[in-house]
Amino acid sequence: MANDTSHYVARAPRYEVQDGQRLQLTVRNLAEDAAEAREVKLVDLSRQGLQVQAAVLVSEGDRLVVELHDPTGATLIQQQATVRWQKPAEPLGWLIGCQFTDELSWEVLGELFLHELIAAPEGKVDKA
Secondary structure, three states: OOOOOOOOOOOOOOEEEOOHHHOEEEEEEOOOOOOOOEEEEEEEEOOOEEEEEEOOOOOOOOEEEEEEEOOOOOEEEEEEEEEEEEEEOOOOOEEEEEEEOOOOOHHHHHHHHHOOOEEOOOOOOOOO
16 A cells, blocks of 8 residues: 555645655654664655655654755755654654744755755646
C-alpha cells in the first residue's frame, strides 16, 4: 500500500522537492549525547518547516539540527527545528514533520527555486 496522505493537510505554501537525488539532507538530534548526523529524504519544504522520511523514529518535541547540502556539498540550509509529528511510512520508516526555530529567508527559497531543487505543487501555482 502506498503512503496514505488523505488526512495530511498541506499548509500553503509547501514546496515539493524536484529531484531528491541531488540533495543531501542530514539531521542531528540535540537530545542525544554525541548525536551523529543521519541522512533522511526530504519530502517537502516551507519557510516554516519541512517533512522528511527517515528510517529512525524520533520523538515529538525533539530538537534537531537540519542541514541541506547541494550536489557539490555546499550547505544550503542549516537550521534548528522541533519535531511536531511523525507517522509510519510504507514500505518502511517514518514521515516526520519539523518546524524551524527561525523561518527560512525568501533569499534561501529563491536560490532553491533558481537551482530547480524545489517547485510549487502541481495545480497550486498562481496564474495571475
